[in-house]
Amino acid sequence: MTNLSIKQRLEGTDPLFSIEFFPPKSDETAVQLLRTAERLRAYSPDFASITYGAGGSTRSRTLKYARSLREDYDYVVMPHLTCVGHSRDELKSIIAEFKDAGLSQIMALRGDPPKGETNFTPHPDGLSYANELVELINEVYPECVLGVAGYPEKHPEASSADIDLLNLKRKVDAGADFVTTQLFFDNAHYFTFVDNCRRAGITIPVLPGLMSITSRDQALRFCDMCGTSIPAELDAQLLAAGDDKEAVEAVGVEWTYQQARELLEKGAPGLHLYIMNRAKPAVALMEKLQAAGFYK
Numbered sequence: 001m002t003n004l005s006i007k008q009r010l011e012g013t014d015p016l017f018s019i020e021f022f023p024p025k026s027d028e029t030a031v032q033l034l035r036t037a038e039r040l041r042a043y044s045p046d047f048a049s050i051t052y053g054a055g056g057s058t059r060s061r062t063l064k065y066a067r068s069l070r071e072d073y074d075y076v077v078m079p080h081l082t083c084v085g086h087s088r089d090e091l092k093s094i095i096a097e098f099k100d101a102g103l104s105q106i107m108a109l110r111g112d113p114p115k116g117e118t119n120f121t122p123h124p125d126g127l128s129y130a131n132e133l134v135e136l137i138n139e140v141y142p143e144c145v146l147g148v149a150g151y152p153e154k155h156p157e158a159s160s161a162d163i164d165l166l167n168l169k170r171k172v173d174a175g176a177d178f179v180t181t182q183l184f185f186d187n188a189h190y191f192t193f194v195d196n197c198r199r200a201g202i203t204i205p206v207l208p209g210l211m212s213i214t215s216r217d218q219a220l221r222f223c224d225m226c227g228t229s230i231p232a233e234l235d236a237q238l239l240a241a242g243d244d245k246e247a248v249e250a251v252g253v254e255w256t257y258q259q260a261r262e263l264l265e266k267g268a269p270g271l272h273l274y275i276m277n278r279a280k281p282a283v284a285l286m287e288k289l290q291a292a293g294f295y296k
């Protein structure tokens, strides 16, 4: 894969392409992740990120698969880290483990409350917001490249988009190198968000996060959780595809393709794909984007 750091790639002129995995919970789903990793190597992703579960439940699995993607599949890997359930000292030791594993980029997040809880409660000796995690990582691992989350349709807990933006600025001021956005299906949200970021003095790259829908029910659940809206036109196409799984996937890929085209044509620094550990929709999308000349 690429030898350039994520930061260098984001500063270049060619659009970046990255994918997001989640750590599998069983041997069967582990096989799926590794097969997907193998298959997507053909498209030379600039990096693969791997999520971190609520309450630290996937702490060891995030590191295990981050190592595997790096060592066995030659990916540049960006593990995620959240503040949920961890003291400052625990966070420091996880950061040290990431460093020892040769992982030189981290997605720094506050995290969602663990299952069954509605509000985020910080660990008594822990951190309350992602900007504090950015500060902590910079303190103990200053050479690490740091990504943070941004919300084109506002974080669900934020009382307004302006306040959410001020809070994003805190993460940037603490030393974040780039923003990856929450998924969105209407590019207008991304373009307005980037304009607002620039007006607020946030000048770092804002990498758009996209997901090809493979199931309407699953998409509705996700969107409800993360405050993303589904345009009426997309929903109508999904409803028309009904129970035909192939037809739903085709709608998802075509929608993402049209989003990707417009984003890249209008200067987005690349694409981050929420692939849900599945290769097929990402392969279909990348084939189309390569055929259209957006990627080599």
Ligand SMILES: Cc1cc2nc3c(=O)[nH]c(=O)nc-3n(C[C@H](O)[C@H](O)[C@H](O)COP(=O)(O)OP(=O)(O)OC[C@H]3O[C@@H](n4cnc5c(N)ncnc54)[C@H](O)[C@@H]3O)c2cc1C
Binding pocket: 050, 051, 052, 053, 054, 080, 081, 082, 107, 108, 109, 110, 111, 112, 113, 128, 129, 130, 131, 148, 149, 150, 155, 156, 157, 158, 163, 164, 165, 167, 168, 170, 171, 180, 181, 182, 183, 209
């Ligand atoms: C790209 C991406 C990757 C993700 N990966 C994971 C993952 O691996 N694991 C996981 O559990 N979740 C993940 N999430 C979900 C994320 O953890 C949730 O959206 C979470 O609710 C907020 O995390 P954050 O880092 O954006 O928090 P923060 O930036 O801390 O923001 C949380 C809320 O607090 C407000 N806020 C922020 N800072 C301050 C402050 N200093 N004072 C007052 N208010 C403040 C914000 O406006 C926002 O409403 C991811 C989200 C994205 C977009």
